[in-house]
Amino acid sequence: MTSWLFYGFSAFAVAFAYLVILLRNPIHSGLALIGSFFCVSGLFVLMHAPFLGVIQILIYTGAILVLFLYVMMLLNLKEQQKEDRLWQTVARYVALLLIPLGWMFSLKVLNFQRLVSRSLPEDFGSVHSVGQQLLGSYVLIFEVSSVVLLVAMIGVVVLTQKKSMENPR
């Protein structure tokens, strides 16, 4: 049963991801990506990572992607793909071939002995234990990513200032 869930999620994740590059309207692409992320989140849950599953939906989908959609709507994007060249339109459909090709390639090349289903400790991947790791052994990574976010915040403020570019002092 769970393996079926796994394959189902995988198939949908790939299908939605393909839709992202197939659809013309960026907003549709963004919505497709949300679908893909939901499937990936399901996979996370199946792989004993409930915390990440929740994070994936809450932050990745709920904050980051919604921000994308928000910007798309803010800029009131029309379909701009009219100016696509022919090769791009063709490539967009040809890209579908990548799925079986990549599949075959990696099945041939990769050969891991391990299974993604082992008897793991009960609280593996729970908020508690991930939090312990994050604020314990990997606290430096945690701090650095907070600095990265701070820098990003300052960067955004600077970038969106009206006059910063026109007349630098």
Place this chain on the structure above:
Amino acid sequence: MEKMILLAVFLPFLSSALIGLWQLVCKEKAQNVAGYIACASILVSFVCFAMLSNEVWSSMSTLRFELGSWISLGDFSVPAALSFDKLSATLALVVSGIGFLIHVYSLGYMSHDENRAKYFSYLNLFCGFMLVLIQASSLPLLFVGWEGVGVCSFLLIGFWYTDKEKAFAGRKAFIVNRIGDAALIVGMALLYWVAKTLDFSVLQQADTITSLTQLSSPLLLECIGILIFVGCMGKSAQFPLYVWLPDAMAGPTPVSALIHAATMVTAGVYVLARMSGFYVEFAPHALSLVAFVGATTAFFAATIAVFQKDIKKVLAFSTVSQLGYMMLAMGVGAFSVGVFHLVTHAYFKALLFLGSGSVIHALSGEQNIHNMGGLKTYIVGTTVLFFIGFGAIIGFPLMSGWFSKDLILHSLLETGHPMYFIVALISAFLTTIYMTRLCTVVFLGTPRRSPDQLRTIHESPKVMLVPMGVLALLSIVGGMPFLSVEHSLANFFPTLEVEHGIHVNEHLLGWSVTFVVLILVGLSIKVFSKKRIMAQSGLASFFAQEYYINRVSVGLGSVLMRVGSSVSQWFDVDIVDRIVNFVGRELTLLSKMQSKNRSGKPQTYAAMIVFGLLILLFCVAGV
């Protein structure tokens, strides 16, 4: 009982937030009521502390209230707990008691200000943070209060921020304090590194002490002691980090009385008292540095104070000098005496500041003492109260300052520091001189204002005089009962080993010093009522300009900057530029050849990245 600590500490925060939000919502209505809310909250807080202190003093126990875990990071954890022992009880009573009186005084003093709700909100916030500082059971929590009072001090010094100079004074105080705070943080981190705890009670425990002595080098521990003291130097305005305190007088006068005389500036002394066990056990050399800095500060600030002409500046330097006194007492190991002086100083200096505020209020904002003179007939109440404060600070017999100052002098001899004794004695005489000068020039003699101006002089309202009266009462009788407190506190602190103590009769010493002081008062009144010493002669201006420390540090900075900049300019133009130009020229030639291939399209670049990645992958796979 423990919960009462929580109530007493957080009530000021609550009322501060309440007033702050209220004056945001409806500005006009809040102004009149805000002061009463603020006073009430501090009063309740004071009553709670009175009850708690009674408990602590009678049962000799330490009350502790756990707020839960504040930081828990791996094996680093900071429990947030408020603890209440004799030391915090003494300080908390001073803070909330004087805080309440000054809140009441502010009702009168700020009654014409249109932003007084904001003022009371800040003042309450300050009291809250100060109480956190005093009640904190560990260094990090103390640091929260420490920074909080710093912020409030900044907000209140720059309260009239539309005046650029006042806003600047606020910033200066904040920035100078940063220097000390940085040292304090480093000291704290090092202390955690060696001791694995920052909790005061754990630090005092026997097994921590033994493990500390075994594990770490004495030099490191001394460094920790010095770093923490540098933090105290910033907050307690010790030489050379005192420069912010005189400028801090830009704030409203009650603020100067509460923050920059009675409470916040004594935080450094409190930290030293709190860490006394650590200092005595591990950092005796840091402690002698404390004594040295304290003696220097006490002496130099007193000489500067003699030549100031702003009434509040005189008191500010007097505060710096008295803080030096406390530090000196801490440094020679007379912790309980230092705390005792802290308490009495809080009384009479708050009284003097409030008195000066009353004078300034009466003269509608005049602060230059040479424009005052002969005020005793115009504002009788203020004059009487101010003279009581004067008596206390110079050590008039049986007033509070008399007890504490003589105890310090006595303990300096007892612990075998005759040099410090002489310095402290001279500072005490200087204190007498500048305070007599202040009183003579301001209150005695003939009025130096025009008759028109004299007619507008008005005595302050009762709401300002009554708190001053209470403080005056405390200044008079506050010494005697606190003597027993001091004796009781003495057991609380560790004792430093004395090598060459000099034993003298305490009473003989006290009375002979008093005798000299009284003679000095008489002489100074004679001198200053005749001649106005202006800051014009070379020596006098040298003192008045604070030994040019402010100017020298700025000037030195700019000279260093100029030398540095010309050196680096030469280096930059003649060496770096040449290299850079050469490399740049060659590279331009090379890149001109390359740039033909660059399309400028991001996707082409991405393709190149992928191509490079593939090559890398094949290399890795091939190996």
Place this chain on the structure above:
Amino acid sequence: MIVSLTHMMTLSFVLFLIGLAGIFIRRDVLTVFLCVEIILNAANLAFVAVANAFGDEFGHVAVVTIIAIAAAEAAIGLSMVIKLHSDKKSMNLSSLNELRG
């Protein structure tokens, strides 16, 4: 659940390829950003799979970090997009060729 790590890595690889293809095929900046997100997600998937297979939670920590960095990247990227829109009135990547040699 009987799924080998190979399958998970394959899925990750396929998602990566799709994202990569999208970057080259699509012209408008926003969709290219979306494709970058797909690639990041493929990496996340690989991390979680390995973490699961080896019973090491570092993978989870890495994913949390990647999400944080993706947030930073999205914020910066989107503000650049807005800047681009107001300066050039175009979302097309091929209009961004000032760095042409």
